[in-house]
Amino acid sequence: MELEVRHLRALCAIADTGSLHKAARRLGVSQPSLTTQLRRIENSLGAELFLRERSGCRPTPVGRAVLSRARPLLADMGALVAEAKAAAARASGPRLRIGSTASRALPGWLGRLRRRLPGTDISLHMDVSPNALLRKVAAGGLDVAFVHEVEGCPLTVPDELAVRVLVEREPQFVSMARDHPAAGAAVVELTDLADDRWIVDPTVDGEWEGVRRVLSAAGIDPQLLHGDYHTAAALIAVGEAVAPCQPTSDPRGDMAIRPLRGDPLAVRLLLVSRPGEPELYGSVYGDLEAAYRDVAAGSVAYRQWLRRHKSPLLAVPAA
Structure with a gap:
């Protein structure tokens, strides 16, 4: 058995999440399928790569050695694919690639963007993992990502990314x-x-x-x-x-x-982007802010909370 890119992705996902269950969810496969794949990889290499413990999966010394080589290979492959797609996008017309965790503001945000940017190919990539979206922006696979950061559990934001705070503290x-x-x-x-x-x-x-x-x-x-x-x-x-x-x-x-x-319980809402085209990303942020105001005002319980706390979100923004 020869190791392929998908095998390296599987190993990195297991190491990043510390769990076969979480890694399977991230990769979009079943846990039994991922367990079988890991067993085949280990049999092919003739060594155990992860220790299965009650608290999760922990890389063995051999596993750490494999991961140290796998990560830069995946990063290079990701950069190659991103550069190729970017070149294709420049040839075919303007494109805006958006990533997001779940939010009721998404439909309104996308609607505003499509009206503001006619002729632009706007795509949406959803993921439950904010950190996965941040990595995808850093690798060039996305232009912007709308993510939430659970209070007390800071995200790992790559240094090269620009961050704008939509809501400093959204109550859960x-x-x-x-x-x-x-x-x-x-x-x-x-x-x-x-x-x-x-x-x-x-x-x-x-x-x-x-x-x-x-x-x-x-x-x-x-x-x-x-x-x-x-x-x-x-x-x-x-x-x-x-x-x-x-x-x-x-x-x-x-x-x-x-x-x-x-x-x-609270989260911070962030819009993260790659540096460049600040005017475009400023418009993207403005449309997201307007869409979020709409859904906040449209939710009875949240609107009452905002009134009790005299939130500026209920103020009519200047034209």
């Missing part, structure tokens, strides 16, 4: 079943959720660590579940779990969205 609300006892309150005490299971997606950078830190600081030690937020919604609706959520989230008929007392 909590979603729960409509008939949850705490749903009757306008603002929920964290201790009122002490007996609930909390479900978070561990593949979202900082999410697991941020929630665990806040609950621990409040003296709460509930059961924490791993799961994506599509699965979470079904469990929340029937009262099996609660979960942190964006304040712009729309409540459903079977779910309630409420702010937490003191806003212990």
Whole structure:
């Protein structure tokens, strides 16, 4: 068996995430498939590359040696592909490649950009991992990325990237079943959720660590579940779990969205870009800011929170 680029990507993903489960999610494959692939790579090299422990996967000395050669090879390959695509884009016309984590501001942002930049090929790349998007911008695979940074869990922003802060501190609300006892309150005490299971997606950078830190600081030690937020919604609706959520989230008929007392959970919203064309990226930021204002004002619970905190987000921007 000869090592291919996809094998090197798999090894780096396992090392970066420290988990076969998280690496599989990042690569878009099943965990059994990735486990089988790793076993074949190790058999081909005749050495174990990772120690499988209860806390995750840790590179062996041989594994670290392989990774030290794999990373620059992947970086060179990424740069080659990015340069080739950039050359093709220059030949075929203007292009804007956007990356983003999940946000309800995305549809409005894209709509504004398409109206502002007619004739521009605007593409969107979604990822649950902000750090993965930052790496893609740095490698030239994206022009800009809209990402969130969980409070207390700073992102790794490459030095060469330009960063603009959209929202310095966006509170994270909590979603729960409509008939949850705490749903009757306008603002929920964290201790009122002490007996609930909390479900978070561990593949979202900082999410697991941020929630665990806040609950621990409040003296709460509930059961924490791993799961994506599509699965979470079904469990929340029937009262099996609660979960942190964006304040712009729309409540459903079977779910309630409420702010937490003191806003212990929060994220910072950032727009990251490669240096160059500041006028273009300034317009991109302006359109994102306008789209975010729209969804913030359109969310009842968030709009009330913004009013209570006299947020400038509710102010009408100057024309």
